[in-house]
Amino acid sequence: DAGVTQSPTHLIKTRGQQVTLRCSPKSGHDTVSWYQQALGQGPQFIFQYYEEEERQRGNFPDRFSGHQFPNYSSELNVNALLLGDSALYLCASSAWGDEQFFGPGTRLTVL
Amino acid sequence: GIQVEQSPPDLILQEGANSTLRCNFSDSVNNLQWFHQNPWGQLINLFYIPSGTKQNGRLSATTVATERYSLLYISSSQTTDSGVYFCAVKRWIQGAQKLVFGQGTRLTINP
Numbered sequence: 001d002a003g004v005t006q007s008p009t010h011l012i013k014t015r016g017q018q019v020t021l022r023c024s025p026k027s028g029h030d031t032v033s034w035y036q037q038a039l040g041q042g043p044q045f046i047f048q049y050y051e052e053e054e055r056q057r058g059n060f061p062d063r064f065s066g067h068q069f070p071n072y073s074s075e076l077n078v079n080a081l082l083l084g085d086s087a088l089y090l091c092a093s094s095a096w097g098d099e100q101f102f103g104p105g106t107r108l109t110v111l
Numbered sequence: 112g113i114q115v116e117q118s119p120p121d122l123i124l125q126e127g128a129n130s131t132l133r134c135n136f137s138d139s140v141n142n143l144q145w146f147h148q149n150p151w152g153q154l155i156n157l158f159y160i161p162s163g164t165k166q167n168g169r170l171s172a173t174t175v176a177t178e179r180y181s182l183l184y185i186s187s188s189q190t191t192d193s194g195v196y197f198c199a200v201k202r203w204i205q206g207a208q209k210l211v212f213g214q215g216t217r218l219t220i221n222p
Contacts, residue, residue, distance in 0.1 A: 033209065037152075042115075042197055042212030056207035088152050097208060099144065102154040 002027065004093050004103035012109045013081050021076045021106045025093030032074040033100060034066060037088040049074050050096055078108075086110045113138045115200055117213035124188055125221055132183040132216045134198035142201040143174050144210065145183050149194050157183070157196075188220045 005024045013019050025032055031050045035043035045058040049068035068074045072093075078085055088107050092100040114137040124130055134143070145157040158165050158172040160181065165172050169189075174181040185192055195217050199210040 035210075035212075042199075042214050043154075043210075045209040045211070048207050048209060050207070056205060056209055058209065090152075090154065092210070094208075097203075099142075099156065099159040100210060101156060102146075105152045107152070 004091060004101055006089075006091050006103040006106050008106060009104070010107045010109075012111065014111050015081055015083060017081050017110075018077065018079045019081060019108060021078075021089050021091075021108075022073065023076070023091030023093070023103060024073045025091075026101055029093040029095055029101075030072050031094045031096050032068055032072065033092045033094070034074070034076050035090040035092065035102075036060075037090055037105075039087075043090055046076070081110045083110050113140070113200060113202060113211050115198065115211055115213040117196075117198060117216050119216060120214065121217045121219075123219045123221065126188060126190060128188050128220075130185045130188060130218065132185075132196050132198075132218075134181045134183070134213055136179050136181075136200050138179070138202075140176070140179075140200040141203050141208070143181050144199045144201070145172055145181070146197045146199065147192075147194050148197060148215070154197070185218075188218075190220045190222055193218055193220045 033048040034046040037043040047057045052068045063079045088105045091103045094100045142161040146154045162176045171184045195215040199212045
């Protein structure tokens with residue numbers, strides 16, 4: 001049983017560019033949550049998707065957007081990248097309301 | 112919003128020692144998870160524990176929800192236990208769940 005997978009593993013972008021990160025949940029999971037982890041900090045909640053809808057959003061600007069597909073996989077899009085967007089982006093999947101399991105993350109560097 | 116505080120922030124021990132990590136939270140929660148983050152950034156699930164005590168090998172966790180704290184015990188530490196340990200509390204808000212993380216405890220086990 002494959003766990004949560006994310007792609008790409010690493011990404012380097014320049015300020016002002018746009019990026020798309022992808023996440024495939026564990027088999028049997030229907031909920032995907034995205035988190036941003038800055039260096040030396042705990043992960044911060046970005047948003048959660050269930051039934052292809054954004055269910056809740058953390059304190060992140062509209063430059064951060066997402067999507068969930070019918071197969072429960074998800075994308076995180078970040079527009080107009082800033083230096084401060086450099087972080088590890090983590091995807092977590094769960095059955096609705098249950099324990100969350102995390103993928104290996106995508107490390108984004110903005111130059 | 113809810114505050115999650117972990118202590119100590121750093122802990123350095125010799126192999127074979129025991130340790131106790133603490134997580135305090137400022138409001139009632141629906142559940143609590145403990146994670147170990149390895150050097151590559153992967154968050155590994157340790158415990159999903161809203162209350163009571165659970166054990167898994169050398170690790171155990173206790174959550175006292177009425178007093179708003181949780182403890183993670185590691186016995187007979189091994190060098191592979193090194194890394195950052197996070198607790199995260201789950202809150203149901205506006206029909207969705209999110210995890211709120213503490214800042215982590217960095218554990219270093221020396222041979």
